[in-house]
Amino acid sequence: GEDVEQSLFLSVREGDSSVINCTYTDSSSTYLYWYKQEPGAGLQLLTYIFSNMDMKQDQRLTVLLNKKDKHLSLRIADTQTGDSAIYFCAEKSGGYQKVTFGTGTKLQVIP
Amino acid sequence: DAGVTQSPTHLIKTRGQQVTLRCSPKSGHDTVSWYQQALGQGPQFIFQYYEEEERQRGNFPDRFSGHQFPNYSSELNVNALLLGDSALYLCASSLAARTRGLAGNYEQYFGPGTRLTVT
Numbered sequence: 346g347e348d349v350e351q352s353l354f355l356s357v358r359e360g361d362s363s364v365i366n367c368t369y370t371d372s373s374s375t376y377l378y379w380y381k382q383e384p385g386a387g388l389q390l391l392t393y394i395f396s397n398m399d400m401k402q403d404q405r406l407t408v409l410l411n412k413k414d415k416h417l418s419l420r421i422a423d424t425q426t427g428d429s430a431i432y433f434c435a436e437k438s439g440g441y442q443k444v445t446f447g448t449g450t451k452l453q454v455i456p
Numbered sequence: 457d458a459g460v461t462q463s464p465t466h467l468i469k470t471r472g473q474q475v476t477l478r479c480s481p482k483s484g485h486d487t488v489s490w491y492q493q494a495l496g497q498g499p500q501f502i503f504q505y506y507e508e509e510e511r512q513r514g515n516f517p518d519r520f521s522g523h524q525f526p527n528y529s530s531e532l533n534v535n536a537l538l539l540g541d542s543a544l545y546l547c548a549s550s551l552a553a554r555t556r557g558l559a560g561n562y563e564q565y566f567g568p569g570t571r572l573t574v575t
Contacts, residue, residue, distance in 0.1 A: 349498075376562055387460075387546055388499070388566040433498055437562075443489070443512050444548075444564060446498035 349447035351434050356453045363421040365450045367434030370415060374436040377410060378444065379419045382431045391419070391432075421452075429454045458483055460549050460567035468573045469537050477532040477570045481549030487511075488530040489564070490522060491546040499546055505530050506552050537574045544569045 348370040357363045369377070375396050380388040394401045394408045394417075401408045407420040421428055431449040438445075461480045469475050481488050487506045491499035501514035505524035524530045528549075534541055550564040 378564075380566075387568040388548075390563055390565060393563065435498075443501045443504060443514065445501065446491075448496075448498045 349434055349436055349445055351432075351447040351450045353448070354451050354453070356455060357424050358455050359424060359426055361424055363419075363424045363428070363452055363454075365419045365421075365432050365434075365452065367417040367419075367447055368415055369417065369434070369436045369445075371436060371438045371445070372415070373438045374415075376437045377408075377417050378433075378435040378437070379406075379408065380433040380435060380446075382433065382449070384430075388433065424452075424454050426454045426456055428452060460547055460565050462545075462547050462567040462570050464570060465568070466571045466573075468575065470575055471537055471539060473537050474533065474535045475537060475572060477534075477545050477547075477572070478529065479532070479547030479549075479567060480529045481547075482565050485549035485551055485565070486528050487550045487552045488524060488528065489548045489550070490530070490532045491548065491566075492516070493544040493546055493569070495543070502532070534572075539574050542572060542574045544571050 351367045376393050378393040379391045381391050382388050392403050392406050394410050405422045409418045431451050433449045434447040435444045460482050463478045489504040490502040493499040502516050503513040504511050508524045519535045521533045546569045547567045548564045
């Protein structure tokens with residue numbers, strides 16, 4: 346079955362890089378996603394990566410995928426206070442579009 | 457370009473009642489998925505609708521049912537509400553594989569959610 350795990354909390358200083366990690370169990374995962382959720386809001390899609398890719402960069406965001414270890418990471422360069430939120434890792438597998446989410450990592454940015 | 461919209465924003469119901477939540481997908485999208493997000497948890501997949509049919513279902517009881525209309529909008533119905541049904545209900549829209557093709561856009565966009573409180 347599918348299972349996605351993340352650490353619960355990360356604290357960084359403004360201007361530093363943040364790295365949020367995620368592990369998943371489903372070897373048939375096809376796409377892996379990073380979503381951001383601010384308090385009281387819905388989910389904002391930040392980026393996603395195909396399972397046949399190792400890395401994807403999008404402005405301040407870098408996604409690294411180690412398919413052998415089933416490990417996904419999101420690096421945020423020059424972290425800002427506006428980046429404070431909960432970040433969810435998610436994976437999609439199978440022919441349909443069910444997406445399985447982790448429990449989320451709360452990122453706190455200290456000014 | 458309108459994103460995913462949901463109504464109502466907030467809802468308070470009592471145990472045993474029934475509730476209907478509504479979702480309009482992003483313009484151009486034909487697939488709607490519903491998720492339940494309990495406090496402090498990640499979203500849990502309830503079910504997905506495409507071509508007005510339920511295509512995939514998560515581990516939720518039959519009290520949870522849905523519908524998709526010809527204009528691709530969708531409803532989530534929950535009967536015999538329990539206290540444990542209190543959560544943020546999120547709707548997500550996307551393009552079906554048949555629609556987008558192999559090189560198409562695999563993104564799934566979420567609405568702002570409906571906060572349901574059962575007392």
